[in-house]
Amino acid sequence: MDAxxxxxxxxxxxxxxxxxxxxxxxxxRGEIFGYLGPNGAGKTTTIRTLLDLIRxxxxxxxxxxMDIRRDSVKIHARVGYMPSEMGLYNNMTARQYFxxxxxxxxxxxxxxxxxxxxxxxxxxxxxxxxLSTGNKRKVGLIAALMHKPELLxxxxxxxxxxxxxxxxxxxxxxxxxxxxCTIFLSSHYLNEVQALCDRVGILRHGKLKAVNTVDxxxxxxxxxxxxxxxxxxxxxxxxKLKNVSNIQVQGNELKFQVAGDMDELVKLAxxxxxxxxxxxxxxxxxxxxxxxxxxxxxxxxxxxEVMA
Amino acid sequence: xxxxxxxxFYSGRRSILWWSLGLLVYTVLTVSFYxxxxxxxxTYQELVDSYPDAMLEFFEGIEDITDPANYVNVQLFSYMPxxxxxxxxxxxxxxxxxxxxxxxxxxxxxLPIPRWQILTEKxxxxxxxxxxxxxxxxxxxxLSVVLFPELDLGLDALALAAYGLFFxxxxxxxxxxxxxxxxxxxxRWGGAIASTYMVGSYLIYNLGNxxxxxxxxxxxxxxxxxxxxxxxxxxxxLSDLLIMILAIAALYGASVFLFERRDIGR
Numbered sequence: 001m002d003a004x005x006x007x008x009x010x011x012x013x014x015x016x017x018x019x020x021x022x023x024x025x026x027x028x029r030g031e032i033f034g035y036l037g038p039n040g041a042g043k044t045t046t047i048r049t050l051l052d053l054i055r056x057x058x059x060x061x062x063x064x065x066m067d068i069r070r071d072s073v074k075i076h077a078r079v080g081y082m083p084s085e086m087g088l089y090n091n092m093t094a095r096q097y098f099x100x101x102x103x104x105x106x107x108x109x110x111x112x113x114x115x116x117x118x119x120x121x122x123x124x125x126x127x128x129x130x131l132s133t134g135n136k137r138k139v140g141l142i143a144a145l146m147h148k149p150e151l152l153x154x155x156x157x158x159x160x161x162x163x164x165x166x167x168x169x170x171x172x173x174x175x176x177x178x179x180x181c182t183i184f185l186s187s188h189y190l191n192e193v194q195a196l197c198d199r200v201g202i203l204r205h206g207k208l209k210a211v212n213t214v215d216x217x218x219x220x221x222x223x224x225x226x227x228x229x230x231x232x233x234x235x236x237x238x239x240k241l242k243n244v245s246n247i248q249v250q251g252n253e254l255k256f257q258v259a260g261d262m263d264e265l266v267k268l269a270x271x272x273x274x275x276x277x278x279x280x281x282x283x284x285x286x287x288x289x290x291x292x293x294x295x296x297x298x299x300x301x302x303x304x305e306v307m308a
Numbered sequence: 309x310x311x312x313x314x315x316x317f318y319s320g321r322r323s324i325l326w327w328s329l330g331l332l333v334y335t336v337l338t339v340s341f342y343x344x345x346x347x348x349x350x351t352y353q354e355l356v357d358s359y360p361d362a363m364l365e366f367f368e369g370i371e372d373i374t375d376p377a378n379y380v381n382v383q384l385f386s387y388m389p390x391x392x393x394x395x396x397x398x399x400x401x402x403x404x405x406x407x408x409x410x411x412x413x414x415x416x417x418x419l420p421i422p423r424w425q426i427l428t429e430k431x432x433x434x435x436x437x438x439x440x441x442x443x444x445x446x447x448x449x450x451l452s453v454v455l456f457p458e459l460d461l462g463l464d465a466l467a468l469a470a471y472g473l474f475f476x477x478x479x480x481x482x483x484x485x486x487x488x489x490x491x492x493x494x495x496r497w498g499g500a501i502a503s504t505y506m507v508g509s510y511l512i513y514n515l516g517n518x519x520x521x522x523x524x525x526x527x528x529x530x531x532x533x534x535x536x537x538x539x540x541x542x543x544x545x546l547s548d549l550l551i552m553i554l555a556i557a558a559l560y561g562a563s564v565f566l567f568e569r570r571d572i573g574r
Contacts, residue, residue, distance in 0.1 A: 051418050054571040077420035085574075087411025091319060104311035104419045143415065 002029040004151050004182040005050065009059035012045050019045040021206045023059070027184050032177055034193030034214075035186040037203035043186035044084055046203070047155050051081055064150060077105065080144035084155035084186075086136040090129035094139055097128055101143055109146040116142045120168060133160030141169065145176070152176060154185040158192055170196055190217075191281055224280035225265065226255045230273035241265055257282070312416070312426050316403070316433025323437060327395065328444025335445065338383045339452035342376070342459050349374050365517045376459045377540040380449075385469055385536030388445075392477040393506040395441065396434070397499060400484020403430040405495045408573040417572050424564045427489070431560055434481050438474060446470040461540065469539035475552035476530035480506050482559025489563040492573035 005027035012020040020042045027033040037043050048054045050061055052072035061068045063075045089097060094117075102109040117124050122138045131139065137160050144152055152173075158166050173183055173196055187193050193200050194214055201211045227233070233254035238244055241264055247256040252275075258265055269277065345352055356364070356371060364371050367386075372378050404427070407413040416426060449466045453459050483505050487498030509529035516526040526532045533548040 048414075048572070048574075053414060053417055053574075055569075073420050073422050076418050079418070081415075081418045083411065083414045085411050087407075087414065089315075089319070089412060100311055100315055101415075101419070103314070104421060106420075 001026075003027065003062075004029050005033075005061070005063055005184060007050075007059065007061040010046070010049060010056050010061050011058045012042075012049055012054060013057040018206050020049065020056075023208055025201060025208060025211070027182060029182050030177065030180060031198040032173060032183040032185065032196050034197035034200040035184060035203060036188065036190065036193055036200050037186075038188050041188075041203040042206040043188075043203055044155055045206070047081075047153055047184075047186060051076070051079070051153065077147075078150045080147065080149035080152045082137075082140040082144040082152075082154045082157055084159070086140040088128040088131065088136065088139060090127075092128050093124070094122070094126050094128060094142075095124040097139070098124070098142065098146060101146065105147050107147055112148065113142055113146050116145055119172065120165070134162060134165060137161050138165070141172070145172070148179075148181075150181060152181055152183045152185075154183065156187060157185055158187070158189070166192075222257060222259045222282045224255060224282060225258050225262075226253060226276075226278045226280065227269055227274055228253050228276040230275060234272060237268060238265075241268065309432070310421065310425065310429050312421065312429035313433045313436075316430050317436055320399070320433065320437035321440075323395065324440035324444060327441040328447070331441070331445045332448040332451070335384065335448035336452050336455065339380070339449075339456050339459055341383075342379055342456055345379065346374060346458055362518045366514045376461050377465075377537060380459070380461065380466075380469075381536045381540065385473075385540075388473050388536075389476045389480070389530060389534065390506060390510055392438070392441070392473060393480040395438070396477045396481035397484040397502045397506065399434040399437070400481045400486075400502065401488050401495050401498050403427075403434065403485065404488035404567065405492065405498055405573075408492060409495060411574050413572050414574060423568050427485070427564050427567050428560075431481075431485060431563075434485075435474070435478060438477055438481070439471075442471055442473055445473075465540045465542055468542060468544065469536040472534055472536070472539045472544065475549065475556065476534040478556045479530045479552060479559065482556050482563070485563040486559050486566070489567040489570070492570055 003026040005025065007023050007025045010020060010023040010025075011018070023046060035043050035046065045054070049056050050063060050068055052068050052075075055069070064078055066075050068075065089100075092100070095113075098110065098113045102113070113124070117138075120138045120141065122135065122142070126135070128139070137157065141157065144154065158169055161169060173185075177183060183196075185193070185196070194217065197214050199211060199213050200217055202209045229252045231252065233249055233252060235247060235249055235254065238254060238256060239247060243259045243261065244265065245257045245259070247254065249255075352373060356373060367382060373382060404413070407416060417423065446467055449470055450463060453461060453463070453466065480502065484498065484502040487501050488495075491498050509531055512522060512525050513529045513531035516522040530552070533552045535544075538544040538548075
């Protein structure tokens with residue numbers, strides 16, 4: 001298969017701190033690849049290295065068959081990039097900003113900009129000063145798409161977007177994919193990558209731990225279950241279930257993790273009076289622990305919130 | 309000229325207006341005192357004659373301040389590299405480090421424009437904005453001469469002195485660009501180094517006039533190569549001009565060299 005992004009032992013160190021370690025990764029033409037990891041895992045470092053914003057300590061990489069260092073200008077012409085934190089020129093309107101970008105790219109893209117802005121319900125005559133996070137994301141998305149790139153590199157693209165806009169974003173990504181665009185997006189939201197991506201790479205402490213298809217992740221199917229009983233929860237009965245772990249009791253509420261099938265669990269709960277039955281998506285850290293066990297647990301105890 | 313140049317110019321266009329207005333007020337006000345100085349020539353001369361020799365040497369030209377060229381040099385031009393230097397330092401720091409801190413450099417550096425070109429267009433943008441401000445300064449001088457004809461100076465001499473400021477100020481801008489290119493995100497350090505060079509140049513040059521042990525260091529300062537008196541008398545040495553052009557080119561070249569090789573901060 002044709003690798004649009006190819007890295008070999010790509011490493012970035014800051015003194016003794018290894019931000020990215022020995023990354024070997026292929027992202028294939030036409031796929032949406034999710035780059036998943038908690039904050040500080042090395043996602044942004046990878047992206048900024050690929051785009052020649054920062055230089056690798058060792059290793060090499062190609063984008064669209066071109067060397068990321070030697071051919072960075074040619075690569076930038078064919079790639080759309082949206083940074084995780086979008087800096088904008090406050091003394092410009094959005095229209096002036098996109099004109100500037102089009103001029104810098106030596107293209108006439110204002111028709112496409114108008115189309116994208118309409119799609120995202122964004123006013124191009126809005127000053128860039130004081131834009132909300134969501135509107136900044138829209139500016140970033142238009143800037144990344146306006147020149148119809150072959151590869152889109154998006155760093156945490158949906159943070160700050162409301163659910164409706166997230167839906168529009170997903171649709172736009174799927175459209176771009178159907179037009180042959182390859183998409184590399186980083187996220188720490190599991191459900192975001194599940195909804196969009198063909199394959200997912202899981203990064204942790206600067207190391208790529210796994211590359212899986214989304215189906216493989218979905219089959220793992222770990223989630224939290226919270227049951228509110230009429231009386232004291234029957235903890236012992238639930239402890240006997242094979243796929244249940246991390247049981248916690250608070251008053252009449254029983255909270256635990258379930259991996260895989262819920263049939264036995266639902267049948268057991270049906271024997272009692274249940275006031276409420278809720279499930280919750282696991283955090284990325286929890287999925288990770290399910291994959292790799294406790295020996296890989298983070299030393300800081302830090303966990304990530306996952307969107308409901 | 310490319311998009312980055314026009315962006316730089318667009319961002320600085322208001323600077324030209326505001327700096328020009330400020331300089332107009334300052335210049336006209338300063339020149340407006342000249343007629344009364346002429347009327348009180350003897351009193352002033354007595355005052356100046358009472359100054360210690362070191363002070364007369366520190367403030368070059370003050371011994372005959374009623375001479376029009378000496379007057380505008382002491383009252384205006386001797387400070388101008390410092391005043392314009394503030395503009396130059398802000399431009400140099402904002403152009404790279406400022407864009408990094410505002411996180412706009414990530415977008416800029418992922419456009420299909422090589423880094424050397426980004427820096428070059430920004431550097432040229434700074435130069436063009438500075439020329440715009442110097443034009444405002446020159447117009448202020450012309451207006452002052454028209455309003456106060458006692459200040460008998462030719463417009464060509466004033467043009468040479470005013471536009472001649474371009475070179476020392478671009479050297480200061482070059483130092484700020486170099487700091488910005490060498491020290492990612494360290495705007496304060498960059499500002500401190502460039503400001504120290506600018507103010508240090510002024511002090512070293514003037515102290516060098518009264519202290520022989522400091523004199524050799526004058527060659528490192530911009531004031532050794534730009535002196536409005538020489539420009540106003542139209543006997544500015546071409547070698548001084550060439551040295552300043554070479555210094556600007558060297559600072560620009562070093563900035564490009566460093567900026568090409570370092571990580572973009574954020």
